[in-house]
Amino acid sequence: MGQVSEVSAKNESKVTSHSHIKHLGLSSTGVAITNDTGGFVGQAEAREAGGIIVDLIKTKKMAGKAILLAGGPGTGKTALALAISQELGPKVPFCPIVGSQIFSAEVKKTELLMENFRRAIGLRIKEIKEVYEGEVTELTPEESENPLGGYGKTISHVILGLKSAKGTKTLRLDPSIYESIQKERIVIGDVIYIESNTGAVKRVGRSDAYATEFDLEAEEYVPLPKGDVHKKKEIVQDVTLHDLDVANSRPQGGQDVISMMGQLLKPRKTEITDKLRLEVNNIVSKYINQGIAELIPGVLFIDEVNMLDIECFTYLNRALESPIAPVVIFASNRGLTTIRGCDADEKGPHGCPPDLIDRLLIVRTLPYNIQEVRSIVLKRSRHENLSLSQEALDRLAYLGSAKSLRYSLQLLSPASILAGVSGRNEIAAEDVLQAEDLFIDAKRSALILEANSKYYL
Ligand SMILES: Nc1ncnc2c1ncn2[C@@H]1O[C@H](COP(=O)(O)OP(=O)(O)OP(=O)(O)O)[C@@H](O)[C@H]1O
Numbered sequence: 001m002g003q004v005s006e007v008s009a010k011n012e013s014k015v016t017s018h019s020h021i022k023h024l025g026l027s028s029t030g031v032a033i034t035n036d037t038g039g040f041v042g043q044a045e046a047r048e049a050g051g052i053i054v055d056l057i058k059t060k061k062m063a064g065k066a067i068l069l070a071g072g073p074g075t076g077k078t079a080l081a082l083a084i085s086q087e088l089g090p091k092v093p094f095c096p097i098v099g100s101q102i103f104s105a106e107v108k109k110t111e112l113l114m115e116n117f118r119r120a121i122g123l124r125i126k127e128i129k130e131v132y133e134g135e136v137t138e139l140t141p142e143e144s145e146n147p148l149g150g151y152g153k154t155i156s157h158v159i160l161g162l163k164s165a166k167g168t169k170t171l172r173l174d175p176s177i178y179e180s181i182q183k184e185r186i187v188i189g190d191v192i193y194i195e196s197n198t199g200a201v202k203r204v205g206r207s208d209a210y211a212t213e214f215d216l217e218a219e220e221y222v223p224l225p226k227g228d229v230h231k232k233k234e235i236v237q238d239v240t241l242h243d244l245d246v247a248n249s250r251p252q253g254g255q256d257v258i259s260m261m262g263q264l265l266k267p268r269k270t271e272i273t274d275k276l277r278l279e280v281n282n283i284v285s286k287y288i289n290q291g292i293a294e295l296i297p298g299v300l301f302i303d304e305v306n307m308l309d310i311e312c313f314t315y316l317n318r319a320l321e322s323p324i325a326p327v328v329i330f331a332s333n334r335g336l337t338t339i340r341g342c343d344a345d346e347k348g349p350h351g352c353p354p355d356l357i358d359r360l361l362i363v364r365t366l367p368y369n370i371q372e373v374r375s376i377v378l379k380r381s382r383h384e385n386l387s388l389s390q391e392a393l394d395r396l397a398y399l400g401s402a403k404s405l406r407y408s409l410q411l412l413s414p415a416s417i418l419a420g421v422s423g424r425n426e427i428a429a430e431d432v433l434q435a436e437d438l439f440i441d442a443k444r445s446a447l448i449l450e451a452n453s454k455y456y457l
């Protein structure tokens with residue numbers, strides 16, 4: 001007998017360094033909750049500032065503004081930016097990059113900067129379309145003798161039965177539509193819609209009347225569509241301006257947003273010129289004026305901003321003043337340091353020129369005290385499914401505040417392995433101490449280097 005095992009529909013999410021951060025953890029009035037379950041500990045002011053940023057973005061009052069998250073290493077700047085993106089939800093574009101990412105041998109850095117700017121600006125297109133929507137009740141291809149003679153038969157058309165809450169309809173479709181039906185792997189019992197003037201077929205999901213059937217695959221079950229089979233339906237699509245640029249840069253690109261979107265399927269490296277962008281902008285503003293599309297400014301997050309150089313900064317100054325600009329969030333852990341591309345003695349705060357700093361709203365992240373480190377370590381250990389003894393937690397909290405938070409978080413996994421080797425489930429203080437011996441922290445490493453400099457080149 002064959003074995004049947006259940007497949008859970010839930011994808012297990014991977015544990016990454018920020019995956020314990022679920023949201024900013026603010027009350028409805030925007031105050032940071034002290035004992036929040038969202039994963040964020042302490043840093044109340046920065047979180048509240050983050051909450052205000054989220055509100056301003058959602059009410060679209062923030063476009064073209066820039067924010068700087070400034071604070072020492074490991075104080076949660078990247079975590080804060082990710083929490084902001086989570087609060088914004090999936091519909092608002094969030095484009096995270098690192099300062100060094102825009103330097104490439106092939107493409108100009110300002111070009112890449114602009115590209116990422118446009119990845120952070122969304123366009124929501126609403127269209128009223130005439131569609132046939134319903135659950136498939138019948139799907140029979142009708143064959144006929146090949147009119148050109150010879151062997152075999154060709155499909156002359158397809159009979160498709162659709163059922164909705166209000167009625168049923170039988171459609172006679174072209175063979176070309178049958179091909180897209182096959183591509184979408186549509187079978188009887190699926191809920192689909194067909195756009196009546198383009199013939200585009202879309203599978204919505206499986207009808208929930210079939211929800212009890214024996215099915216090993218994770219399926220999305222949807223209710224029977226309301227209303228008639230033939231109706232007008234509002235179809236909403238979210239794209240970014242960059243998507244449209246790419247689509248339009250293809251030679252066969254059409255002149256309106258809808259046909260450009262048809263080209264989105266295959267990404268290919270092509271040059272996007274300023275002229276092309278202007279073209280896209282013109283089309284987009286036409287759509288906005290007609291009320292078909294709506295601009296959704298998102299967030300461009302540039303981590304390690306000190307890696308940008310003076311040319312990028314002047315370009316950014318200009319780009320931020322354009323009428324369509326996203327919110328730009330910078331982060332830096334540097335203090336007063338050289339501005340790249342300037343003379344070595346020209347220093348700026350966070351490696352930014354003073355005129356850019358002047359345009360920024362600055363949010364500080366502060367170092368953690370030992371209690372805060374303790375709860376971060378505890379949150380992290382729960383997230384990684386590790387259990388810690390009281391003494392082990394004390395030791396990790398001490399390490400986190402005396403050495404660095406990252407060091408203490410990084411010791412968690414080796415310590416859990418050491419505990420496992422000794423046959424324990426719970427991490428004890430001795431495991432942490434042993435892990436400390438095996439993996440030294442940055443300060444100790446520097447001391448060792450200094451003391452043994454003669455052994456190194
Ligand atoms: N307040 C906090 N609550 C929970 N976890 C935190 C908090 N602050 C930082 N962390 C966690 O600590 C680690 C380091 O934080 P993060 O990477 O955000 O620091 P950073 O400020 O971006 O540092 P760097 O300047 O080095 O990039 C991450 O795993 C992060 O999720």
Ligand SMILES: [Mg+2]
Binds near residue numbers: 077078079303
């Ligand atoms: Mg960071």
